[in-house]
Amino acid sequence: ALLDSLDFIVLVLVGVATLAFFTKGKLWAKEPETDPYAGGLGSQGFGSTTSFGSFGGNSNKTRDITKKLEQTGKNVIIFYGSQTGTAEDYANRLSKEATQRYGLKSMTADLEDYDYENLNSLGDDIVVGFVMATYGEGEPTDNAVNFYEFINDDSSEWAESDEPSADPDSPLSSLNYVIFGLGNNTYEHYNEIGRNLDKRLKKLGAKRIGDYGEGDDGQGTMEEDYLAWKDDLFSAWKEAKGLDEHEAKYEPSVKISETGETASSEDSSSVAEPDAEAMSVYLGEPNKKILRGEIKGPYNAGNPFLANVSETRELFHDPKRSCIHVEFDVGTNVKYTTGDHLALHIQNSDEEVERFLKVIGLWDKRHNVIKAKPIDPTYKPSFPVPTTYDTVVRYYLEINGAVSRQLLAFIAPFAPTETAKKEALRLGSDKNAFADEVAKHYTNIAHVLSKLSGGEPWTNVPFSFLVESLPHLIPRYYSISSSSLVDKSKISITAVVESLEAPEYAIKGVATNLLLDMKIKKDGVDPSKSKDPQAVHYELSGPRGKFGGHKLPVHIRRSNFKLPSDPKKPIIMIGPGTGLAPFRAFVMERAKQAESGTDVGQQLLFFGCRNPNEDFIYKEQWAGIEKELGDKFTMVTAFSRVDPVQKVYVQHRMQEYAKQINDLMQQGAYFYVCGDASRMAREVQATLAKILSDQRGIPLSSAEQLVKSLKVQNVYQEDVW
Ligand code: FAD
Numbered sequence: 001a002l003l004d005s006l007d008f009i010v011l012v013l014v015g016v017a018t019l020a021f022f023t024k025g026k027l028w029a030k031e032p033e034t035d036p037y038a039g040g041l042g043s044q045g046f047g048s049t050t051s052f053g054s055f056g057g058n059s060n061k062t063r064d065i066t067k068k069l070e071q072t073g074k075n076v077i078i079f080y081g082s083q084t085g086t087a088e089d090y091a092n093r094l095s096k097e098a099t100q101r102y103g104l105k106s107m108t109a110d111l112e113d114y115d116y117e118n119l120n121s122l123g124d125d126i127v128v129g130f131v132m133a134t135y136g137e138g139e140p141t142d143n144a145v146n147f148y149e150f151i152n153d154d155s156s157e158w159a160e161s162d163e164p165s166a167d168p169d170s171p172l173s174s175l176n177y178v179i180f181g182l183g184n185n186t187y188e189h190y191n192e193i194g195r196n197l198d199k200r201l202k203k204l205g206a207k208r209i210g211d212y213g214e215g216d217d218g219q220g221t222m223e224e225d226y227l228a229w230k231d232d233l234f235s236a237w238k239e240a241k242g243l244d245e246h247e248a249k250y251e252p253s254v255k256i257s258e259t260g261e262t263a264s265s266e267d268s269s270s271v272a273e274p275d276a277e278a279m280s281v282y283l284g285e286p287n288k289k290i291l292r293g294e295i296k297g298p299y300n301a302g303n304p305f306l307a308n309v310s311e312t313r314e315l316f317h318d319p320k321r322s323c324i325h326v327e328f329d330v331g332t333n334v335k336y337t338t339g340d341h342l343a344l345h346i347q348n349s350d351e352e353v354e355r356f357l358k359v360i361g362l363w364d365k366r367h368n369v370i371k372a373k374p375i376d377p378t379y380k381p382s383f384p385v386p387t388t389y390d391t392v393v394r395y396y397l398e399i400n401g402a403v404s405r406q407l408l409a410f411i412a413p414f415a416p417t418e419t420a421k422k423e424a425l426r427l428g429s430d431k432n433a434f435a436d437e438v439a440k441h442y443t444n445i446a447h448v449l450s451k452l453s454g455g456e457p458w459t460n461v462p463f464s465f466l467v468e469s470l471p472h473l474i475p476r477y478y479s480i481s482s483s484s485l486v487d488k489s490k491i492s493i494t495a496v497v498e499s500l501e502a503p504e505y506a507i508k509g510v511a512t513n514l515l516l517d518m519k520i521k522k523d524g525v526d527p528s529k530s531k532d533p534q535a536v537h538y539e540l541s542g543p544r545g546k547f548g549g550h551k552l553p554v555h556i557r558r559s560n561f562k563l564p565s566d567p568k569k570p571i572i573m574i575g576p577g578t579g580l581a582p583f584r585a586f587v588m589e590r591a592k593q594a595e596s597g598t599d600v601g602q603q604l605l606f607f608g609c610r611n612p613n614e615d616f617i618y619k620e621q622w623a624g625i626e627k628e629l630g631d632k633f634t635m636v637t638a639f640s641r642v643d644p645v646q647k648v649y650v651q652h653r654m655q656e657y658a659k660q661i662n663d664l665m666q667q668g669a670y671f672y673v674c675g676d677a678s679r680m681a682r683e684v685q686a687t688l689a690k691i692l693s694d695q696r697g698i699p700l701s702s703a704e705q706l707v708k709s710l711k712v713q714n715v716y717q718e719d720v721w
Helices: 005-023 065-072 086-102 142-151 192-203 222-241 288-292 350-359 389-396 405-414 418-429 431-437 445-453 463-469 510-523 577-595 619-632 650-656 658-666 680-696 700-712
Strands: 076-081 106-110 127-135 176-183 213-216 254-262 305-314 323-329 341-344 368-374 476-479 490-496 499-501 506-508 551-557 571-574 603-609 633-639 670-675 716-720
Touching: 065 076, 065 106, 076 086, 076 142, 086 106, 086 127, 086 176, 086 222, 127 192, 142 192, 176 192, 176 222, 213 222, 222 405, 254 463, 305 490, 305 510, 323 510, 341 490, 350 389, 350 445, 368 389, 368 463, 389 463, 405 418, 405 431, 405 445, 405 463, 418 431, 418 445, 476 490, 476 510, 476 577, 490 510, 490 577, 506 510, 571 577, 571 658, 577 603, 577 619, 577 670, 577 716, 603 650, 603 658, 619 633, 633 650, 650 658, 650 680, 658 680, 670 680, 680 700, 680 716, 700 716
Parallel strands: 076 106, 076 127, 127 176, 176 213, 571 603, 571 670, 603 633, 670 716
Antiparallel strands: 254 368, 305 323, 305 551, 323 490, 341 476, 341 551, 499 506
16 A cells, blocks of 8 residues: 555654664764864964865765775775865875876875774775874864874774774774875974874884875975885885886876856956856856855855955055055954954966966967866865866966976976977976976976976866866965954954065965055056056956955954953063064954953063064054053064164063063963964074073973963964964
8 A cells, every 4th residue: 555645754754763873863964064274373384174175076975984995996095184285285196196107096085074983994905095284283184183083092992893803902903004294393393293193003003004204394395205205105015015007197087178168257248147057157256156146144164255355555664565454344244253364265366377378278268168077086176167267277276386396297298399398307307406497496387387398388288187286276364453342344464465586587475466456456556656566467356247356255264362361361472573463453452441441461562573664564553552551561672674783583572571571471471472483483482481491490491391381271372374
């Protein structure tokens, strides 16, 4: 007999409940929603996982590694713990080389996307890779936190597993692994995550193939460290597993093809008279909602808010350098608290987009509509489709960064001439020649390719190769310099415009020159008369005119860099250069509290710059604040280029205020450092330890321990990059 509809509903519900019980809800559990753009507070140079840019693909989602490998027919899985995307890029490169040169069936995976209970039951034919960045004070990156806790937890299920294959003393004895750590040696906890994970895996009985490798961003040797490590690794891997090496041949993971249509923001039909078909083509809209014009919250990394830029103001009195104060109107759409970060979603300049598209021979076809079909089911597209070549290059590829040596070797087969091919191979294989002829000149990929071929376009390079080989263009972070207590509807940032005078070209920072272009256009000045006559230009109108020349997509990244909840607590702030940004917000907040009758604690602010007449940012504002806060506020300045004999830095001035600093710390002051992560932050920490040792008459080693424990207690906080 047929079931009536009520019986059917009841049966379905019972079925669903049973499934929920046995799968603990995992079947439909949402992928963990971390801020995929999460930036790098002290990230040893490797902020935000680039899985931000995944659109579609990867439809059979499972959190079970064994199942995933079975489903996809892979025998190598390279996991990455990545914050800015660098570790993810290296994982992708390692995986591609394993596939193309050694015939392995390799895939990459975000550590956050899997469970690890069955790590001990992978067969001997499987190899697991770990490419792990170390973050802040020796912490795992956001996407690696759960895995790292799991692997270090002695009570983990797999550690106690009674699987027949598992030796109780070495529960991971069936696991083969390879490992590379990414770190920055100017940080105290250099490469701690990679090193600890390697030790832990060994302790658990896992078998490492090759050596433990690590790269150092502090010395700028990451690329060469990686290349040296992976060459040795593949030799060891060949020996251990008998791999067949053959000449690497590019095998696309995605097929990119043209649809036969064209679409562009310049084309009025896609702006003024949106017909359904034209409107389905992404021209730089960050997601479907924005593409369809349904702009609504909640706003986050995947759905940034199009914020109106209400003010752009020059803060330097330097004839050449610029530092811009930028104010965004966010109304009630975006919530932030003082100390948070603002992420700017950016695009490449017209000049670099044109240079790149011309060198790969796609300039005339730039508005052709393209679609992308993954060939490898594990491939994650980094841009939404359908779209155009121009859009991918402008909004999704990092075309302006330093070139990797390995990329030159891989791109060589697609060279337009024999000479270009030889040159690409020579530079790709000769470390010293590459350093001398490429790296030293700060050239980007388009510059290099054009130079190698004497201007001949590289029309044979598959677009999929570029999409797979170049890093993704990721948002840039800024420490918010406004206080949410003073005005929660406005967010300001303070950005130094990055421009490198290389021998042949000026290399312009992507985000900061976008802000500069916006400022020049807002001010209505003749660009040739602006501070930077070679300033580059951007598509400020945005896709289909949606940014209107005055809006930028932004999202907030919550930070732990916060004022003490008790306004009476004294605070000591060290903020040279743009490190001053969050302290402008802190002090404005305290001034506002004082104005409304709150008793606020002492504030001691150390600021450093080159010269009081050139780069003393917000100089006029500080005088007003000093008046408002009276003896509750002291600003101490250090100028590095005033005295030709001695450069004075904030650390030197801290020594002069040793007694006051110690007194305030004894009264429970919070200590904050913001700005340059590589040298300043470390020297400030060492100076504070020295001050506490001298003032309290305790050994330096005890004072250093004390400072470390203040960090653990969040009394000593850093916002460094
Ligand atoms: P990018 O394009 O990222 O370039 C970065 C640098 O590399 C530039 O100096 C550029 O000239 C150089 N470069 C580019 N291409 C090449 C090449 N081919 N070869 C060699 N060198 C090259 N910055 C601020 O100014 N103020 C802040 O308050 C601030 N807060 C931050 C907070 C956090 C948490 C973080 C992580 C960073 C913060 N930053 C801040 C830094 C900021 O995010 C950007 O990194 C910075 O503004 C540069 O961005 P850009 O896109 O203009 O430069």
